[in-house]
Amino acid sequence: MTRRAERRPGSLRSLLLWVLVPAQIAVLSLALWLSSRQLHQQVDLAYDRSLAGALRAIDHNISTGSGGLSVELPYLMLEFFELTANDSVYYRILTEDGLADIGNQDLPLPDARLPSNAPVFYDRDYLGASIRIAALARPMSPPLYGQKDGRIIVMVGEDRGGRDRVIRDMMVRNIVRDLIEVLASTGLIVVGVLIGLRPLTRLYRELKGRAPDDLSPIAAPELPREVQPLVDAVNQHVARHARQARRQRQFLDDASHQLRTPLAVLRTQLDYALRESDPAEARAALLAMRGGLDQAQRTAAQMLALARARGADTRASPPGSVALTPLAQDVIRQLYGLARQKRQTIGMEGGELGAVVPGIEWLLREALVNLMDNAIKYTPEGGAITLRIERTPAGIVLGVRDTGPGMTEADIRKAGRRFRRGRAGKRSHGAGLGLAIVHTIMRRHGGALRIEPADPGVQVSLVFPIDQGLPGNSSF
Template sequence: MAPRTERRPGSLRSLLLWILVPAQIVVLSLALWFSSRQLHQQVDLAYDRSLAGALRAIDHNISTASGGLAVELPYLMLEFFELTANDSVYYRILTEDGLADIGNQDLPLPGARLPSNTPVFYDRDYLGATIRIAALARPMSPPLYGQQDGRIVVMVGEDRAGRDRVIRDLMIRNVVRDLVEVLASTGLIVVGVLIGLRPLTRLYRRLKRRAPDDLSPISAPELPREVQPLVDAVNQHVARHARQARRQRQFLDDASHQLRTPLAVLRTQLDYALRESDPAEARAALLAMRGGLDQAQRTAAQMLALARARGADTPAGSLRPVALTPLAQDVIRQLYGLARQKRQTIALEGGELDATVTGVEWLLREALVNLMDNAIKYTPEEGAITLRIERTPGGMVLSVRDTGPGMTETDIRKAGRRFRRGQAGKRGHGAGLGLAIVHTIMQRHGGALRIEPASPGVRVSLVFPGDQGFPGKSPA
């Protein structure tokens, strides 16, 4: 099967012109057709009034008082009417029973019976031409031949050629006028479309001249209101791209900052181990290298987790109820081996509450793993770690308490920042990527990271709001 080729969309300018110009031509054509019909009606009305006047004039000169049908034709009026019509004029006067007939006796009668005292107008072919005929029937007064219901029929006809010439001349004028209007309005439409699309053309040229790294919002107040939503959507997309670019640059800065020193230390230790001839000293250097590799591996994993948490999109459709008790139990099983190496005990309290929060399960798991990992790291051997789930008036709280050295007030205030530095020998000393990851995740969930000193150790809590809101991403 041949691949389907997508149709390339045309320009907006061509689309508008192909819609507006033919539509205008169709509308003007319909208007010309209606005006033609009205013109025929108006011309016929004007000529029919003249024809009715001649009909009435002849009727007034008809008499049956002498016992027969007598008529005195108004020749001057008929001559004037013929000159006005510029064509031949015909007349016929007859009784309805046909016993008396004067004038053009083959002038055709209408197909139906004529009403009394009301002129009737119709077209007929006569002597090879189309003529317009006005016919009037009225009772005879006095009646002839003793017929009380007898009527006289008066007919006047004229050739339609004259009025058709008038209609044709007027139609030619109307067509010329409408053609001028079409051309003028088409030109105005073309100019209007070009002027209306000029702001889009200027915006296109301005964006084309931009530097590749220029992600500033588009400012185009001169654009029409209909285009502004599109510009707003583009600005939102560019803003998301700019945030993503900042995260990537930040990740590269973090990676270079955090991995440069461990790699340099490893290189130094490796050189020392290669130069050392004493096996014991060489083994000690290799063990130190293994510890440095473990620290570098942990730092790299935390940096990837921080970048992933910062770049995580959390639309409303991705939120699901997360049960805290199974989550806590899974994390305890995951890190139990590390705690076992230091002979530490881990307890879970509040697991019977069956508490749930609304969020993204893998992000919450990442936050709890970092809290537990920090607690295991800083709690001395044979220490105790307590993971507690509780409901409070302010919302759901998931806390981790240890019996480690604790944190100073200064370190608590700085908790959640990248690469924070604390007092040497205390818990706050060293990289703060773990708490930074937790802080970022809680921002995504509309919650908070709370650190409180305990005696001994420290208590670190994940506080979820009571309404389980998810207000959106905060700037990383």
């Protein structure tokens, strides 16, 4: 056995918690990462706007009209900006050719050439600190030194410490908020899983506390809709098991009812034979015992056939098309020896019709064997038995007619019941198991068992309705 086969499946509660809680943490972690990126972008955007404002203010105070680069720095604005940023502020103003350079002259330029009239923002290390720089390049008006395309570059930088502290404080608040959300959502998931599985726990306790013979359906309307199909399937399985249990109990009752008396009679006959000193009397007792054994054997065979017919599994023996003529001929050959012992004649009519009915072949054979066996048993020596196949408005009829003593109207109405006894002077069909078997088989085939008085004897027929349908659609 492999290690995988040895592993026991975990509980549904553990499975849900181990799936939902980590998934919740993973989703919230991803959300925290995304919010961190967005926070950096938003804070940079806000601070960059202030940086761009300082850049524009310096640019408006630059002049080249005197033949040189001059600037009147807005100190009040820069001081206010420095106080607002709460960090150091740097500036640099230069011509693109580098001939004029004012301010923090080592403030680093961007790696790429600046576009005209569009501020560019970038990060650099300056004086041992990380700073944010805004740079703007614009054409000189008027140009210096006779240049036609010269440009002035204006740069303003600030230490990133202030904005990084803002981002860090906001991130701490976001993390605390998200942790609270994770804990709250995890708690809600745990509580929801426990509450959602509570009906299953109650169902488990109810089933565990049931008596072994309690096969009543499970009634749990409070279960979730997703579990109801499982409960319905379990109820169907329990119903099948209950039917099987009833058949087993019925079989045991039948066996106890039918075999108790023959066994008691055999015991009495055996005791009589052992006490008898006259060989002729002992032989007579032994012959009686043989007759009793034959009867007990026949009863046991009929009881097994009845149990088999009631418990037939159509999945193991699916319905098919059964040709009645070959079936009838096989049954006649099977019982011909018994009829010859009583010098009875067996005839067959309607074999040329080629009638075919939907059903299970071995069940229909068992039904016809019981009809023929009853006919042979109750037909006197020298009598006649006729097996007839015909088409009628009611359907296809497979009938067995004999020249026996017949049956009363009361017995015909009770035919098919187990352990029925006939009236005195009439046929009783033993304990009634033969016709009970036939009745059960025909009911499973959607047909009917019909008994009609004849002169002389009786005719017992199997009736298959015309609208019974194809074998695959038969009612089994």
